[in-house]
Amino acid sequence: MKLRVYLTFDESTVREPLIWKLGKEFNVVTNIRTAEVKNHMGLVGLEIDGESDVVEAATAWLADQGVKVAPIEQDVIEG
Amino acid sequence: MNIVRALKCRECGQEYDIQPTHVCEFCFGPLEVVYDYEKLDGYFTRELIESRPQTMWRYKELLPIEGEPSVGAQNGFTPLVRAKNLEKALGVSELYIKNDSVCYPTLSFKDRVVSVALSKAVEFGFKTVACASTGNLAGSVAANAAAAGLESYVFIPHDLEQGKVLGAGIFGTRIIGIKGKYDDVNRLCSEVAGKYGWAFVNVNVRPFYAEGSKSLGYEMMEQLGWKAPKHVVVPMASGSLCTKVHKSIKEFIKLGLIEDNGTAVYGAQATGCSPIAKSVKDGTDLIHPVIADTVAKSLAIGNPADGFYANRVINETGGWAEDVSDQEVIDAMKLLAETEGIFAETAGGVTLGCAKKMIESGKLPRDESIVLCITGNGLKTQEAVLDAINKPRIIDASLKDFDALAEADGFQAAA
Numbered sequence: 001m002k003l004r005v006y007l008t009f010d011e012s013t014v015r016e017p018l019i020w021k022l023g024k025e026f027n028v029v030t031n032i033r034t035a036e037v038k039n040h041m042g043l044v045g046l047e048i049d050g051e052s053d054v055v056e057a058a059t060a061w062l063a064d065q066g067v068k069v070a071p072i073e074q075d076v077i078e079g
Numbered sequence: 080m081n082i083v084r085a086l087k088c089r090e091c092g093q094e095y096d097i098q099p100t101h102v103c104e105f106c107f108g109p110l111e112v113v114y115d116y117e118k119l120d121g122y123f124t125r126e127l128i129e130s131r132p133q134t135m136w137r138y139k140e141l142l143p144i145e146g147e148p149s150v151g152a153q154n155g156f157t158p159l160v161r162a163k164n165l166e167k168a169l170g171v172s173e174l175y176i177k178n179d180s181v182c183y184p185t186l187s188f189k190d191r192v193v194s195v196a197l198s199k200a201v202e203f204g205f206k207t208v209a210c211a212s213t214g215n216l217a218g219s220v221a222a223n224a225a226a227a228g229l230e231s232y233v234f235i236p237h238d239l240e241q242g243k244v245l246g247a248g249i250f251g252t253r254i255i256g257i258k259g260k261y262d263d264v265n266r267l268c269s270e271v272a273g274k275y276g277w278a279f280v281n282v283n284v285r286p287f288y289a290e291g292s293k294s295l296g297y298e299m300m301e302q303l304g305w306k307a308p309k310h311v312v313v314p315m316a317s318g319s320l321c322t323k324v325h326k327s328i329k330e331f332i333k334l335g336l337i338e339d340n341g342t343a344v345y346g347a348q349a350t351g352c353s354p355i356a357k358s359v360k361d362g363t364d365l366i367h368p369v370i371a372d373t374v375a376k377s378l379a380i381g382n383p384a385d386g387f388y389a390n391r392v393i394n395e396t397g398g399w400a401e402d403v404s405d406q407e408v409i410d411a412m413k414l415l416a417e418t419e420g421i422f423a424e425t426a427g428g429v430t431l432g433c434a435k436k437m438i439e440s441g442k443l444p445r446d447e448s449i450v451l452c453i454t455g456n457g458l459k460t461q462e463a464v465l466d467a468i469n470k471p472r473i474i475d476a477s478l479k480d481f482d483a484l485a486e487a488d489g490f491q492a493a494a
Contacts, residue, residue: 004107008368033107034090039363045107068368070262071269072107073282074384077211077236077261078189079316079377079426 151194195291200278296327318389
């Protein structure tokens with residue numbers, strides 16, 4: 001599956017090479033589409049390609065590292 | 080006349096044919112409907128618009144459908160109320176309420192966006208429509224889908240209050256309650272939208288859905304006598320309404336329907352979920368996602384998709400953004416009800432509460448025209464004000480008992 005997500009890094013995670021680590025830890029192909037770092041915050045639009053369960057484990061790992069993982073639609077639930 | 084040109088990425092400018100898709104394949108930027116406005120030269124006049132029925136579709140050339148709407152043909156054209164009593168209470172000279180608390184058929188401005196989304200979904204050949212919502216959107220999708228003969232799915236958090244489930248369930252929609260944290264529910268909905276061949280109104284047909292908000296702005300300008308206000312205050316959840324009201328004003332100027340009044344756009348949020356207002360106040364354009372905790376549930380979007388663009392509109396137009404506490408929301412709901420007889424939902428309390436705060440701080444001038452956008456009906460969020468209203472004084476069925484009460488209130492019998 002190909003999962004498209006926005007990753008939000010805060011000050012504690014922004015200097016960590018987490019996308020590189022992700023590729024080492026899991027058998028996924030990562031493809032950065034957009035990236036920005038400013039005002040104490042980093043934002044990356046990332047495509048993660050791999051087996052469904054591996055992609056899920058990879059995103060769970062990112063969340064464990066303190067990265068906010070959100071669908072590229074961001075909040076889908078509306079009032 | 081159809082003037083829709085394409086879907087265009089707001090970030091990189093890549094254009095796409097009209098299709099049910101919402102993000103740029105290159106940069107993941109959101110897609111927006113763009114138009115060839117010059118095709119309307121000499122055709123789309125005030126007279127033409129005024130000759131049409133009073134619905135949101137009198138501006139149909141500027142909405143992204145082909146021909147006539149197949150869903151929600153009666154929607155829109157809500158009142159613009161001159162709020163004389165509220166003017167006195169706030170100490171301002173010219174104040175209006177754009178009152179979408181009476182929008183047809185489900186009493187919120189979501190009927191505008193949903194009718195465009197579903198009309199477009201029918202054009203695309205979808206038979207099933209869906210949304211993820213905790214309130215107004217769910218009711219609107221369910222009702223408009225029912226009226227249009229479409230199948231619908233509504234996704235909600237599993238522990239949503241019964242009243243809100245009822246507001247969608249009565250229309251016979253398929254309601255799916257999802258267990259898990261808010262982020263998990265969000266992610267599942269995004270995945271469902273990607274996997275099933277449905278029109279998910281705020282996912283794969285979002286570019287069309289969002290355009291429906293412009294009709295609120297068009298009506299506001301026509302009802303003001305074909306002019307834009309100097310200031311317009313908009314509640315912000317995803318931030319989409321803020322950007323679309325601004326787009327509607329720019330379009331009317333471009334088409335020569337109004338003069339440029341230098342309208343400033345202001346955003347309103349509840350303090351418990353104010354990522355866009357915070358970004359404006361902090362002077363940054365990056366939106367830090369938050370976990371929402373506010374009585375204004377219909378604005379509780381912690382990671383707003385259009386936050387960046389709303390921020391930009393506010394800054395570019397010289398507006399501002401404000402946030403208010405839950406108590407200020409309730410106080411403002413009461414103020415609006417007691418001065419103008421309009422019972423708005425909590426989001427309306429946010430809008431008025433923020434406007435009041437910005438008037439007091441001088442961000443909103445007292446001597447220029449201001450429009451407040453009220454987007455939903457208070458009957459849907461009664462629990463918020465349950466403890467804030469006067470309780471009935473109980474008496475026996477005795478005239479003597481009532482006379483005593485009336486006297487205490489300062490009233491005397493007529494004769």
